[in-house]
Amino acid sequence: MATTESSSDAGSIDESEIAEASPNSRTVSALTEVMTVMDSVGRARNADDLFLVNSSSGSEYLVDTRTGSCECPWKQYNPGKECKHEKRVAFATGERPIPQWVDDKALDDQFGMHVDGEPRKAVADGGVMQVRFNDGGVTDPKEDPLAVTSDDEPRTKRAKREDIDVSFLAKPGRYEVHSASESRYEVDVLEETCSCPDTAERCKHRRRVEIEIEAKRVPRPDGKLPDA
Template sequence: MTEPYLSAVLNEAERVAKQHGQVARSTDDPAHEYLRYGVLRLLEGETDEMVADVPDIDGVTVGYGEDKAMFDSWSSSEDWWETVPPQESCTRFRVFFPDDHQTVPRDIVDVMAALGAWRVWTGSAAACGSYDHRERREVHYLWPEDHPVEEVLHERLSGPAEAVAPDGGRTGDVRDRLVVDENAQSQDDLEPRTRRAVGEAMDVSLLSKGGRYEVQSASGNRYEVDVIDKSCTCPDWEQRSPEGGCKHLRRVDHEIKQGRVPRPDGRLPAPSN
């Protein structure tokens, strides 16, 4: 599902580098800045690059900054860093969206997954500078500097051919170079009940270290999943405790293995070097 989004992110970042190169003048890592700005333009609908069959989301606004610097400015008033502490050399994206969406809109999820960013917080929006977002919701993603997708962009801009990724694979698909759980499976290989859980619209985020996650379904219901105790607060688990777990347990397990949410100990999945 992320393939068209990965292409869109890279295409827009390449366009930014060629048409808005000034955004990276003050940084030692221009590829990182081109990609950040490309994601902003893509999600805010400012680009000509359209992903097929995915409707635009009206009212999406994107903010980003260095995570440690944001912590220094906001730590006294916000609880964003209680689950995952501030990260050095890491960008925090704040993506705002209308509160009539019960879960994080799917194209936001897929764009950020294509970038290789990890969701760390979701909740009601707070005021941000001169913009008042308090009637909206926001989702936060962390994205480390020197991520493999930066190298992919650099190669597109500079043009070397046949570069070999650290894992021995070709650089054409950044997803082959992300570190995920060794037991991660493609969706086609999943057990049918797990495949259905993966295909449903759910919003997964880490609640606290120790393996507690929150899952919000498309209906707006929220359930707490404990991957250590292998339990869930949904009626299916509490009343029937199906073998292999309810769909929420299965979905959280899949998201962890795919590197889309922080690990149970609160650590972020690390990209390969």
């Protein structure tokens, strides 16, 4: 016999959500298909409402969240309805909580990687919580200093995820940072400066250098080798 308590969860899900949960729905596609959402590159640069969505098939569509438009073919035939790319943007930026019924393991790993937002997940009491993602199965930050947690700020995530080489340059506290884009910058941890153009308080290079020092992967600022 079902108790009222065991059925209360189901009761909190409205019918439209159940309909959306069926296989092939655009919401499921938005959550599980491999897509990359980017908010600060190409045509989406310098516009808060514009996002570029890259699909695994190599197509790229511009989503405008202000006007509710997307360039994909489906949207052209279904104006007024939300396509999977628009849904994905809403989920990836945290603008819309990820439904409670979604299995975290089914979520595409690319979630939230290239946007300055944080996916949120709806919970039973109607609140939301931050969603934790892991990269390649290494989840414990104690074991891997570059493991990303949902508590990380967007810049810290980039500092961890991007292919950045840090090497000690000179004491005290000067490090050279070599990014995947072949750029070289100099970080001074004592002066708290970086030679990159990022005007943020702490750019990703400074964050990465601090992480590497903390993890004893590079010499300390005084030039000494890290304690074993």
